[in-house]
Amino acid sequence: MTDTLREPTFLILTALAARPQHGYGILRDVEEISSGRVRLRAGTLYTALDRMSSDGWVAIDREEVVDGRLRRYYRLTDLGAARLATEVERMRANTRAAEQRLRARPIGGTA
Amino acid sequence: MSELERRYRRLLALYPRDHREQHGEEMIDVLVAAGGDRTRPGWKDVADLVWGAFRLHLRRMVAGGVEPRDVLAIVSLLGPIAVLAGATESLHELAWWVQAGALGGMPVWQQTPDAPMWVVWLAVAVLVVCRQRVAAAVGAWAGTIGLVLVATVSERSWSWAYADSGWVLLGALTAVALTLSPGPVRGRELAGRAPVLVLGAAVVVAVAIGVLGYRETVAEAACLVVLVVGAVVAAGAGSRAGRRAALVLLVPVMTTMIEALLATIDAFRPNDTVTALLFYGPPLVVLLALGGLLPRGVARRPDEPLT
Incomplete structure (x- = not known):
């Protein structure tokens, strides 16, 4: 059985799903995806990237030097994409179940 | 900036x-x-x-990323030196008889039955330093088996199962390392700076403290600290292989802690087999769990050298 992804991990994988991104881009995208609710910091991001790279979920896509600083882009690997898809399916199943239960709930509820 | x-x-x-x-x-x-x-x-x-x-x-x-052969290579270099700290008790006995001016009357077989084995291990350490690996491996096996035999047939029968367990286990692991690993030459490349000198100095200091402060709690604790620091620095705290090798070298520290722990339990008198399991089992489990003997974690793909 696959463990549930923690939210920062889920959001980082989501941020990388459409295109490779550099560290700062991931931080901003995670904030946007979560509607400002989740604001990752660099320490958390790079600890997560370290683990995800060990698991083979992300990989370095390319490196650039911008204004004399190194900018490294990360991409989602096929393994990472499959893991994200599994998590999405799990969440979708939970959401469906919740919707069905809510629809079955008597109007007004019980006291 | x-x-x-x-x-x-x-x-x-x-x-x-x-x-x-x-x-x-x-x-x-x-x-x-x-x-x-x-x-x-x-x-x-x-x-x-x-x-x-x-x-x-x-x-x-x-976690992962360590080649077990590298760990064993470092152990093959430093294990024979670390084992020598086990001679502390025999050296204390010797010092006592010297101090008493009665060295000639010392019943060697009763007081220091394992003394010949420490001489063997000293020879193994010298052979390793002189890059005589095959001879060192033979000596290490002889030294390990000798420690068990001497403990079994002497008055300290079954001490190999508890008091000497750390040295027997470290001796066996060192013998395995000398036999199967790439050897001390490779170990020297992987270990910290001047590893033989650092660990040798730590062992000398630990033995000196142990002899002078025999069975004193503070001295025993100081011995452990010196051995831990010496093993970690010598094996190479900066590398994963070095840290895992240090873990192997510190097996006697683990068994000493087990001994101290069991001593706190009143009326706990297990038979010899259970005692052996208690002293040999946990260190082996720790080494396996923390990757001292086997690699752990997910191997990184070569095209993804992220960390």
Whole structure:
């Protein structure tokens, strides 16, 4: 059985799903995806990237030097994409179940 | 370099070296970009970076990326030296008889039955330093089997199951390392600076403390500390293989702690077999669990050298 992804991990994988991104881009995208609710910091991001790279979920896509600083882009690997898809399916199943239960709930509820 | 960047760099110094080399500059880029007009890191950033550094250090301590043959190569170099710390008790006995001026009347077989084995191990250590690996391996096996036999047939029968278990186990692991690993020459390439000298000095100091402060709690604790520091520095605290090799070298420290722990349990008198299991089992489990003998974690793909 696959463990549930923690939210920062889920959001980082989501941020990388459409295109490779550099560290700062991931931080901003995670904030946007979560509607400002989740604001990752660099320490958390790079600890997560370290683990995800060990698991083979992300990989370095390319490196650039911008204004004399190194900018490294990360991409989602096929393994990472499959893991994200599994998590999405799990969440979708939970959401469906919740919707069905809510629809079955008597109007007004019980006291 | 701005003041903000300088402060962030100080915080990044907390991270594992390989992580700093791989990600340090891009982390600085991200931190400075996210820092805006600030002149010093906010407390949340500081806490986040310190926590991240702690987690990465922990991950490197207990997880993957280590070639077991490299670990054993370091053990093959340093194991014979570390084993010599086991001679402390015999040397204490010898010192007592010398001090009493009665060395000639000392009943060697009763007081220091294992003395010949420590001489064998000293020879093994010399052979390793002189790069005579095959002879050293033969000596290590002889020294290990000898420790068990001597303990079994002498008045300290079954001491190999508890008091001497750490030395027997370390001796056996050293013999395995000398037999199967790439050997002490490779170990010297992988270990810390001047490994033989560092560990040799630590063993001499630990033995001296042990002899002078025999059965005194503070002295015994000091011995353990000296051995731990010596093993970690000599094996190479900066490398994963070095840290795991240090773990193997510290098996006698583990068994000493088990002995101290069991001594606190009143009326606990297990039979010899259970005793042997209690002293040999946990160190082997620790070595296996923490990757001292086998690799752990997911192997990194060569095209993804992220950390």
